Amino acid sequence: MRQHVRFYLGDRLHELEGISPSLTLLDWLREHQGRTGTKEGCNEGDCGACTVMVVRSEHDRLQWRAVNACIQFLWMLDGAQVFTVEDLAASDGILHPVQQAMVELHGSQCGFCTPGFVMSMAAHLRNGGALDDAAINAALAGNLCRCTGYAPIVRAMRRASELAGEQGDPFDAEETAIRARLGRLREDEPLDMMTAAGRISLPTDSATLAALYARNPSAVLVAGATDVGLWVTKQQRDFGHVIAVRTARDLNRMEQGPQGLWIGAAVTYTDAMAALIALLPEAQETLRRIGSTQVRNSATVCGNIGNASPIGDGPPLFIAAGAILHLRKGEARRCVCLEEYFLDYGRQDRQPGEFIEGVFVPTQPQNAVFRAYKVSKRFDQDISAVMGAFSLEFGRDGLIAQARLAFGGMAGVPRRAVAAERALIGRAWNSAARDAAMEAVREDFSPLSDMRGSAWYRTTITANLLSRFFEETAEGQQVCLEGWRTVVPGVARGTGL
């Protein structure tokens, strides 16, 4: 059993024993390595000041990912190469194209956010990202700047691409060396490291993970750490024992068939995005608005279910789509309908030592309509106030045969609106059915008031989302956004209308 974590920082190999399970990459970079170019802003994944670039070799291809160092644990770098802002400029002082472009186009004032921006830009450049406004905005949505304004930074992104076209991206020349380094790190021996501060287990397959977690049910499962990271940085928790999910290679598997899409527990939103959009094209905008590029690069689809947040975006979406959750304890496996997994706030249908092995999202029937709407205060990188995902299936008679109306933000768990569903079954999808569902949905929930929205706001939005769903999907209806906006003034901004 391996007893040390191994990764490269820049081109230097680090083999670390005895590290704490809760030591973050950011703290290690700044406090142990003196790499203070990587900044600490929010320490919760929101501002992007701590962005670094992590390279891994997956299926013989190099994956270049911008991630937030503040919510990555150091041990999560095992097997990777990490680049910080100090690695961008060449040793002869020649700037990387993104740095040069930021200088030329005045993309920096106080400079605090700049290292994070240039790392996100370098990753976007490296991945051959598109240069239209939408693509650049999406790539940089996880980076906040309070001085410069975003226009010069967006222009700098385009200029960086021109410069890279003229001079080449400096990482082109590095690829062979990086492949060789990562090849040397790739090993099949699992890591189980006992340190003074706790135990770190990195199983390399799901069977090892299952056996380990069944024997150690009080251990903390960590997938992308975009939630668990905050337990440390915001709640100052220490972990006695962590078990990694993403190191189990067979869980990093997606399978698309005629019946639907299987997403293993290690698959991130970034990796699942194209397949999820192909399966649920009407949910495209909602899916793209989950977190930011850095968050989606780490966050797993199953971690979004595992955290059982009442305001997570994935659960309502997948409940409306009829997803099935696959659970495993040791060698015992079982499946539950996703909505049945969420029992109550903080309580799920999961036994001690049992974990989510994957989720199956079925192909939507031809005779169904599907929509998903995220309502949040900001368009990007914001948690929902209300999330609604709806599916109606029609019978041969043209009447509604099945309704799945799922909401987040309306109760202690993501839940279906059963009264509203009942009001729709067996009816034509017309304005009378819409009105009945809008009336019934008020019985379904007694939401809380909090900083994201009052109970009145949430209840009103819930009904209005059903109205919007009707306008967009009922035969013969014209989408009437102006009319919808007047129902609740001011809502339109957060929903992306």
Ligand SMILES: Cc1cc2nc3c(=O)[nH]c(=O)nc-3n(C[C@H](O)[C@H](O)[C@H](O)COP(=O)(O)OP(=O)(O)OC[C@H]3O[C@@H](n4cnc5c(N)ncnc54)[C@H](O)[C@@H]3O)c2cc1C
């Ligand atoms: C800045 C920021 C923005 C965010 N924006 C959004 C957003 O817009 N929408 C949204 O829905 N979420 C958002 N999140 C929350 C979070 O990113 C998601 O919930 C994410 O999908 C969690 O996945 P993870 O892999 O990081 O989980 P982790 O943090 O690793 O784990 C989360 C929880 O699930 C458990 N867990 C993980 N894997 C398993 C498994 N296989 N079996 C059982 N339990 C498991 C863990 O023990 C933990 O309790 C945001 C987070 C941050 C920091």
Ligand code: FES
């Ligand atoms: S410090 Fe703000 S995202 Fe990490």
Ligand code: FES
């Ligand atoms: S330049 Fe000051 S925060 Fe961006």
